[in-house]
Amino acid sequence: MYHLRQAILALCLLFCLMPAAGAFEHYQPLPGQPPLPADNPPNPAKAALGQRLFFDRHLLGEGSPLSCNSCHDLASGGDDGQALSRGQHGHRTARNTPTLWNIGFQTVLYWDGRAPSLEGQLLDHLRDPTISRAPNLGATIDWLLAEPGYRRAFARxxxxxxxxxxxxxxxxxxxxxxxxxxxxxxxxxxxxGERSALTSEARRGMQLFEDTGCLSCHFGVNMAGPAPGPAMGLGDGFYELFPNHLGSAYDRRYGIADDLGRFAYTGNPWERYMWRVPPLRNIAETAPYFHNGSVATLDEAIRVMAKTQLRLTLPEKDVQAIEAFLRSLTGRMVLPEEMRNGGE
Amino acid sequence: MYHLRQAILALCLLFCLMPAAGAFEHYQPLPGQPPLPADNPPNPAKAALGQRLFFDRHLLGEGSPLSCNSCHDLASGGDDGQALSRGQHGHRTARNTPTLWNIGFQTVLYWDGRAPSLEGQLLDHLRDPTISRAPNLGATIDWLLAEPGYRRAFARxxxxxxxxxxxxxxxxxxxxxxxxxxxxxxxxxxxxGERSALTSEARRGMQLFEDTGCLSCHFGVNMAGPAPGPAMGLGDGFYELFPNHLGSAYDRRYGIADDLGRFAYTGNPWERYMWRVPPLRNIAETAPYFHNGSVATLDEAIRVMAKTQLRLTLPEKDVQAIEAFLRSLTGRMVLPEEMRNGGE
Structure with missing residues (x-):
């Protein structure tokens, strides 16, 4: 873990010291792999098993119409395009489904960051009756034990x-x-270093994103702000207010302040409307926006953020430039061959 | 904490070394107070506030017909006498409600021991929609903040x-x-040392309880077995099988093996039918018995345990002697004056 962090740091430094393609030293490129926890070292047999489970509806209980991929649709931005996602038995999830692309760079999970690891968050999901039809986690394990193919895959x-x-x-x-x-x-x-990769409008948006103040929260590899939680040794105090300025017309129009944020979970009054900063990579592919999925388009999301966070009404051409920049954050969603052909 | 444990140890040693009232050196008397966590030192203002909250239906959300005391009725053995308890909106809890008397001696909470502390278990309860009508913990805190009396009590x-x-x-x-x-x-x-406190039948039951093998799990202050969980620095591996011997007629009659125990939560197959050993103090006051509340009487519970755990069919007079002993475990349930008069 230590060496990995060293390597990532070195990589970041390398990029920062390169002949600058502009003066954007506060932006970070996507590393070749995310941080890897010591108690879950990567291996191809494990990832292949995880992939198979991810697309298997039975994982979420007998008769489940849903697999993990139903809400986190990897072929479609890693989410499902809905404000709140459908759960089992006609339930709806309480918040908008986030994309899973680049999820390995998130240090804590859920909109309020209450899960301290991806593994912990997955166990929460598998125990959640909104998400799984299995009566409990043991029943899910019993199903796996009864499937020789899965037994072999786990043994490998x-x-x-x-x-x-x-x-x-x-x-x-x-x-x-x-x-x-x-x-x-x-x-x-x-x-x-590929200067032509961004249009001049996107480059202007990139500069605006920094100058306007967006970058002060949305920085880092995933443009998801300071890494909260114990994974990075930073305690768990790095959350941001949304809305930062209460009382704009957007609060009511989009129900932004209806959800108490971290306060809803912790009961700490100073965490009212506090949230993990959501990542912006591939944001053009993950509408609708915000914890309640209330905003349908990226340009409107930019207007809302400028007003609620920075008390700014941006000129429309600046909104468009920032949108052009945000659209440049969409990468290649590299699906293994089986995913493209298989799935649900 | 260290000094407290020293004191408790000294007290235990003292009792063990006293002129024995019989040869029951494996039994432990009730200490004057339970272990106290370093981050929650006791004080009367805190306990008084806790007591008030315990009896206040509003704590479980607007319109709640239930307070904590509804299921954990302190005037009635600390439970509610039902197999499974009623929750909010017609829900039933998944397992039998345990007594709260002497709960401070339990190192982990819930039948499967999944909560590592009383404080953690209470937060689970307050966030559980089966138990609280509040939409989330933050809403509960907002209600407290809006009540000047509670604000003052918390400040004290x-x-x-x-x-x-x-x-x-x-x-x-x-x-x-x-x-x-x-x-x-x-x-x-x-x-x-008060020899006449037990009848001769209860004394014989006490000896039988040890000789038959009951005491090998039900030992310790609360007769709840080895202290599992990190609180005692013992790891979290001290759970017991129930049923220990599968296949007796009792399994089906009382649905004993319908619940997977710790396996249901952890998904570890070796924890199938593993449970925290339930405490036996005041057991005569907390029928019905077992995790599913399926057994109505104490004598039948003794028969079931002898068969499922020890493969024994006890002579009826031994069942009665053990029952007489278990009935001697009922102490004075010391209710502060306010509780007797107030409550729901």
Whole structure:
């Protein structure tokens, strides 16, 4: 883990010191892999198992019409295009489904960051009756134990006794999710020195994104702000207010302040309307926007953010330039061959 | 914490070294107070606040017909006498409600021990829509903030900024629960040297309880077996099988093996039918019995345990002797004056 961080740091430094393609030293390109936890080292058998589980409806209980991919549709931006997603038995999820592309760079999970790891978040999901029809996690494991193909796949992925466990199920899924990277975005190619990768409007938007103040929260590899949570040794205090300025017309129009944010979970009054900063990579592919999915278009999301966070009404041409920049953050969503042909 | 444990140890040693009232050196009397966590030192203002919250239906959301005391009825053994308890909106809880008397001696909470502390378990409860009508913990805190009486009580109990928080709410309730002790049971008086406190039948039951093998799991202050969980620095591996021997007629009659135990939560196949050993103090007051509340009487519970755990069919007079002993474990349930008069 230490060496990995060193390597990532070195890579970041390398890019920062390169002959600048512009003066954008505060932007970070996408590394070749995300941070990897010590208790879940990557291996291809594990990731292949995780991928198979991800697309298997049975994982979410007998008769489930949904697989993980139903809401986190990897062929369609990694989400489902709905404000709130459908769950089992006609339920709706409480918040907008985030994309899973580049999810490995997120240090804490959920909009309020309440899960301290991808593995922990996956166990929460598998135990959540909104998401799984199985009466409990043990029943899910019993189903896997009854499937010889899965028994063999777990034995390959986790050599040793009792490979089929709740923790290993979460590890396999997480290992697969950490392979979901979107390299080669125009933005990354530009940072790599390919000046023509961005239009002049997108370059202007990139500068505006920094000058206007967007970058002060949306920085880092995933443009998801300071890494909260223990994974990065930073405590768990790095959350941001949304709305930062209460009372704009947008609050009511989009119900922005109806959800209390972290306060709803922790009960700490100083965390009212506090949220993890959502990542912006591939944002053009993940409408609708915000925790409640209330805003349908990217340009409107930019207007809302300028007003609620920075008290700014941006000129329309600046909104469009920032939108052009944000659209340059869409990379290649590299799907293994099986995904393209298989799926649900 | 260290000194407290020293003191408890000294007290235990003292009792063990006293002129024995019989040869029952494996039995432990009830100490004057349970272990106290370093981050929640006891104080009377805190316990008084916790007590008030415990009896206040509003704590479980607007319009709640239930307070904590509805299911954990302190005037009636600390539980509600039902197999599974009623929750909000016609829900039923998934398992039998345990008594709260002497709960401070339990190192992990829930039948499967999944909560590592009383405070953590209380937060789980307050976030559980089966138990609370509040849409989330933040809404509960907002209600407390809107009540001047509670604001003052929190400020007294937790001097400093922002006293009304989710964590402090759990601390106040837990501090109150740790005061719920049942001293002066015939059993404790007997261990203290008062030979006439137990009938000869109960004394014979006490010996049988040890000789038959019951004591090998039900030992310790609460007769709840080895202390699982990190609180005692023992890891989290101290759980027991129930049923230990599958296949007796009782399995089907009482649905004993319908619930997978810890496996249901952890998904670890080796924890199928594993449970925290339930405490036996005041057991005569907390029918019906077992995780599913399927057994109505104490004598039948003894028969079931003998068969499923030890493969024994006890002579009826031994069942009765053990029952007489278990009935001697009922202590004085010391209710503060306000509880007797107030409540729901």
């Amino acid at each position: 992925a986790f050599p040793g006794e009792d490979p089929v466990t709740g923790d290993n199920l979460a590890r396999a899924l997480a290992d697969f999710l950490r392979t979901l990277l979107t390299p080669d975005s125009p933005f990354d190619r530009y940072l790599g | 109990a937790f001097p400093g900024e922002d006293p009304v928080t989710g964590d402090n709410l759990a601390r106040a309730l837990a501090d109150f629960l740790r005061t719920l002790l049942t001293p002066d049971s015939p059993f404790d008086r007997y261990l203290g």
